[in-house]
Amino acid sequence: xxxxxxxxxxxxxxxxxxxxxxxxxxxxxxxxxxxxxxxxxxxxxxxxxxxxxxxxxxxxxxxxxxxxxxxxxxxxxxxxxxxxxxxxxxxxxxxxxxxxxxxxxxxxxxxxxxxxxxxxxxxxxxxxxxxxxxxxxxxxxxxxxxxxxxxxxxxxxxxxxxxxxxxxxxxxxxxxxxxxxxxxxxxxxxxxxxxxxxxxxxxxxxxxxxxxxxxxxxxxxxxxxxxxxxxxxxxxxxxxxxxxxxxxxxxxxxxx
Amino acid sequence: xxxxxxxxxxxxxxxxxxxxxxxxxxxxxxxxxxxxxxxxxxxxxxxxxxxxxxxxxxxxxxxxxxxxxxxxxxxxxxxxxxxxxxxxxxxxxxxxxxxxxxxxxxxxxxxxxxxxxxxxxxxxxxxxxxxxxxxxxxxxxxxxxxxxxxxxxxxxxxxxxxxxxxxxxxxxxxxxxxxxxxxxxxxxxxxxxxxxxxxxxxxxxxxxxxxxxxxxxxxxxxxxxxxxxxxxxxxxxxxxxxxxxxxxxxxxxxxxxxxxxxxxxxxxxxxxxxxxxxxxxxxxxxxxxxxxxxxxxxxxxxxxxxxxxxxxxxxxxxxxxxxxxxxxxxxxxxxxxxxxxxxxxxxxxxxxxxxxxxxxxxxxxxxxxxxxxxxxxxxxxxxxxxxxxxxxxxxx
Numbered sequence: 001x002x003x004x005x006x007x008x009x010x011x012x013x014x015x016x017x018x019x020x021x022x023x024x025x026x027x028x029x030x031x032x033x034x035x036x037x038x039x040x041x042x043x044x045x046x047x048x049x050x051x052x053x054x055x056x057x058x059x060x061x062x063x064x065x066x067x068x069x070x071x072x073x074x075x076x077x078x079x080x081x082x083x084x085x086x087x088x089x090x091x092x093x094x095x096x097x098x099x100x101x102x103x104x105x106x107x108x109x110x111x112x113x114x115x116x117x118x119x120x121x122x123x124x125x126x127x128x129x130x131x132x133x134x135x136x137x138x139x140x141x142x143x144x145x146x147x148x149x150x151x152x153x154x155x156x157x158x159x160x161x162x163x164x165x166x167x168x169x170x171x172x173x174x175x176x177x178x179x180x181x182x183x184x185x186x187x188x189x190x191x192x193x194x195x196x197x198x199x200x201x202x203x204x205x206x207x208x209x210x211x212x213x214x215x216x217x218x219x220x221x222x223x224x225x226x227x228x229x230x231x232x233x234x235x236x237x238x239x240x241x242x243x244x245x246x247x248x249x250x251x252x253x254x255x256x
Numbered sequence: 257x258x259x260x261x262x263x264x265x266x267x268x269x270x271x272x273x274x275x276x277x278x279x280x281x282x283x284x285x286x287x288x289x290x291x292x293x294x295x296x297x298x299x300x301x302x303x304x305x306x307x308x309x310x311x312x313x314x315x316x317x318x319x320x321x322x323x324x325x326x327x328x329x330x331x332x333x334x335x336x337x338x339x340x341x342x343x344x345x346x347x348x349x350x351x352x353x354x355x356x357x358x359x360x361x362x363x364x365x366x367x368x369x370x371x372x373x374x375x376x377x378x379x380x381x382x383x384x385x386x387x388x389x390x391x392x393x394x395x396x397x398x399x400x401x402x403x404x405x406x407x408x409x410x411x412x413x414x415x416x417x418x419x420x421x422x423x424x425x426x427x428x429x430x431x432x433x434x435x436x437x438x439x440x441x442x443x444x445x446x447x448x449x450x451x452x453x454x455x456x457x458x459x460x461x462x463x464x465x466x467x468x469x470x471x472x473x474x475x476x477x478x479x480x481x482x483x484x485x486x487x488x489x490x491x492x493x494x495x496x497x498x499x500x501x502x503x504x505x506x507x508x509x510x511x512x513x514x515x516x517x518x519x520x521x522x523x524x525x526x527x528x529x530x531x532x533x534x535x536x537x538x539x540x541x542x543x544x545x546x547x548x549x550x551x552x553x554x555x556x557x558x559x560x561x562x563x564x565x566x567x568x569x570x571x572x573x574x575x576x577x578x579x580x581x582x583x584x585x586x587x588x589x590x591x592x593x594x595x596x597x598x599x600x601x602x603x604x605x606x607x608x609x610x611x612x613x614x615x616x617x618x619x620x621x622x623x624x625x626x627x628x629x630x631x632x633x634x635x636x637x638x639x640x641x642x643x644x645x646x647x648x649x650x651x652x
């Protein structure tokens with residue numbers, strides 16, 4: 001968590017990239033991770049594939065289905081991470097859904113996260129209220145930052161509550177939609193980003209959902225601390241595989 | 257202190273239920289949670305709901321003493337005839353209630369998921385009635401095996417969208433409906449078809465379906481002098497007709513409550529939908545409940561001959577009723593359901609839906625005594641299943 005916090009403090013216009021563990025091949029996880037670090041990505045979100053990813057569009061859904069077919073599991077992911085976490089210096093966040101974590105055992109899961117230098121967790125279907133009641137103490141004690149989402153529909157009072165419970169950044173969902181590419185920023189989106197900026201929250205915001213190219217990335221950076229790219233990168237992996245040079249060029253294209 | 261079978265304010269029945277949903281759905285769910293009780297308890301809602309149930313859906317549905325089936329089982333079998341409702345199943349009770357709620361909340365676009373197509377048809381029906389846009393998500397596999405219902409929905413003006421992920425059945429259709437709601441948070445009402453999903457849906461749907469048990473009470477009293485039968489038996493997929501059939505009897509310990517789950521080709525065959533028998537606690541579609549999952553916490557693809565029971569989870573109320581022992585859940589195979597469907601048809605001249613046939617088949621597993629009164633909810637009619645019946649009974 002400290003690594004992520006200090007990064008957020010010292011640098012702006014951050015680029016974070018999401019990829020699904022075990023996609024396109026089971027052994028891609030470590031290869032993609034190393035390539036993203038080499039490409040100069042500021043931090044990564046590693047997707048823990050799930051059979052029923054409610055908040056994801058077709059691109060990430062398909063990558064999850066394929067990763068599960070490849071044999072990916074939390075146990076396998078932690079094995080892969082333990083083989084490489086010493087070589088990775090950028091902060092790593094795990095993103096996925098609650099059920100596999102519950103089945104794995106929340107205590108054991110958090111323990112594994114700590115061992116493998118995981119800075120934070122994004123569990124979209126872990127609601128704030130349950131987190132506060134059951135998980136906050138455990139996560140904090142182990143140096144794991146829980147990352148909350150906000151959307152254009154989140155009322156101001158709730159945004160403040162989520163800000164108060166946040167310990168690294170707030171994941172700002174760019175519009176009402178599941179993950180996946182969209183064309184450019186609308187005036188309504190910019191108004192939403194600025195409305196949130198005017199609230200002078202404690203935690204910086206990273207914008208995700210629909211950030212697919214250099215244009216959307218740099219536009220978003222004008223209104224937030226940085227952006228998260230997911231589906232567009234998964235599409236790249238789908239088309240061009242996990243080749244290092246390809247990944248470096250893709251990231252170059254994003255950063256411009 | 258007696259066990260409560262009502263959810264607490266966060267929607268928990270014991271450890272089950274709650275609202276495990278992404279932040280994107282929170283404003284909609286909170287809006288619903290803050291308003292549903294006020295609206296459905298209001299005088300105007302109750303009046304409109306009652307009028308539509310009676311004049312449009314044809315309620316009350318008869319409680320029929322099935323003489324020849326009673327003789328067969330050596331006790332008194334009473335059939336709660338939800339199959340006689342408009343659109344052919346109990347689903348219309350819920351859709352009438354929720355469409356009135358959607359109207360009251362000013363929502364103009366209705367989305368729904370469907371398995372067998374019964375809830376889809378019931379939703380498309382009330383949308384036509386109210387002049388609202390209707391989008392129904394249905395697994396591609398189900399669209400094939402329930403083609404007549406797809407045609408009915410289309411004729412009613414609904415946009416039927418195939419769910420193409422997973423096993424392409426009810427679970428996947430529910431995922432798609434939730435994704436649609438995430439993408440359309442302002443004008444859209446998610447008209448869920450069973451006692452599943454995030455709070456307050458399980459409670460909302462149970463309350464709307466409780467018209468079934470409310471009628472059973474006074475019908476039993478009129479016919480036998482005692483409002484409590486010895487048994488109430490209903491099939492369980494998500495569990496809405498069972499929740500509705502049990503509701504008024506939850507605090508009547510003399511009434512034994514029996515749910516019939518679909519075990520498909522058998523509990524250990526790997527092709528089953530018996531969530532209570534084979535499931536473990538986990539989160540599905542926003543609710544903590546028993547669900548069928550792998551050792552890695554991935555949700556298992558369910559299987560049942562009956563599209564309406566082909567769901568890997570179960571409503572949280574049922575998980576709680578099972579855990580507390582208030583209700584007992586029995587497993588019924590495809591073949592047992594088919595046999596029971598044929599038996600009812602030949603004994604009583606009633607062709608039941610495959611879902612309801614599971615409830616009828618559960619009678620074989622009960623030790624029934626001659627003076628006992630057993631209510632079985634016939635949740636739907638078999639017209640939609642004629643293709644399966646034709647194949648399995650060589651009727652061509």
